[in-house]
Amino acid sequence: MNDAYIYDSLRSPRGIGRPTGALHATTSVDLSSQMMNAILDRNDFDSAELDDVIWGNVTQVGEQGACVGRTAVLMSDLDQSVAGLAINRFCGSGLEAANLAARQVQSGAAEAFIAGGVEMMSRVPMGSDGAAIAADPRAAIGSYFVPQGISADLIATKYGFTREMADAMAVESQARAAKAWSEGRFDKSIVPVRDINGRILLDRDEYMRPGTDMEALAKLNPAFEQMGLVMPGFDAVALLKYPEIEKINHIHHAGNSSGIVDGSAAMLIGSKAFGEKYGLKPRARFKATARIGTEPTIMLTGPVPVTEKILKAAGMSIKDIDLFEVNEAFASVVMRFEQAFDVDHSLVNVNGGSIAMGHPLGATGTMVLGTALDELERSDKTTALATLCIASGMGVATIIERV
Helix, strand or coil: CCCCEEEEEEECCCEECCCCCCCCCCCHHHHHHHHHHHHHHHCCCCHHHCCEEEEECCCCCHHHCCCHHHHHHHHCCCCCCCCCEEECECECHHHHHHHHHHHHHHHCCCCEEEEEEEEECCCCCCCCCCCHHHHCHHHHHHHCCCCHHHHHHHHHHHHCCCHHHHHHHHHHHHHHHHHHHHCCCCCCCECCEECCCCCEEECCCCCCCCCCCHHHHHCCCCCCHHHHHCCCCHHHHHHHHCCCCCCCCCCCCHHHECCCEEEEEEEEEECHHHHHHHCCCCCEEEEEEEEEECCCCCCCCCHHHHHHHHHHHHCCCHHHCCEEEECCCEHHHHHHHHHHHCCCHHHECCCCCHHHHCCCHHHHHHHHHHHHHHHHHHHCCCEEEEEEEECCCEEEEEEEEEC
């Protein structure tokens, strides 16, 4: 096996995913091409030597359809000989894009990639591409389909997490993100988004609410109680699958769940030979990658078994990991991860997460891996694990070592 390295990692700021958001006028291909150009501008290499661009994107319809990865390549300054691939592993797409690139380099099949992802949730609404697992009765009935919010509340109920615990995690996420920004921890990775005239549209994560406190969150109504209890009554479906649970406790709301945002991220991944040819300094090495399928009703527990799988593959234990990035899709996802591995919260999402900054579905996986890399360098630590829960019951994970 060859080594696969991360040579650069960058992202856009995350814009509020509504028509009032700063990035709403920017298309997916425009934002993606800006990230690709930034990789090219920051690293002196011949883009014609890239083997591919692998680009995560979840809602592949309309202006995000027809292989947004290739269209963005054509809009960018990359050589037109560079192909483009759009992949969809739901929320894990951005991390899977990096993993796919790394595995091809490790196998010797390729030398260099740009991997990343994009989601413009203000322009292409989540779910607007349809969903066979929900729309096809055979798939829905057979899998005991429920929406993700019900799954998040089911996790909280099954594993004993209260609303107060979830709200406390949300307050901490906001505080950590605010501190990270105030201390310039994201400076090396943020690429300001510009309009066609070069004017900066956004240079800072827009979704954050740094003044959030427990009192403010306590005023928010549970977001998924109605869909759980009133027709179509998804609580009843979940309880058919989990009859040991008497009643689902609905603890999640907008303040302790991930935010709907726009954003994109990119990484330059390549072999040792590629880096040496162009004098590029590697920042981290891929140590292991993994993905897994999980029970689809509770759905969002994937970070636990996929972490068990990747640790086994790497010959490591949880104590060998210095830092963790566990995507904050919902507070209960992170709390379940910490509970399962007895991990101290001080090591998890050190700079805040998607509750504070938002979750641009197809890009988040690349973002969390990049955040982990930046934090390894800042804190002078060695090894990080990034993982995300995924719709329909999946998980994805990556372990990197700082070089």
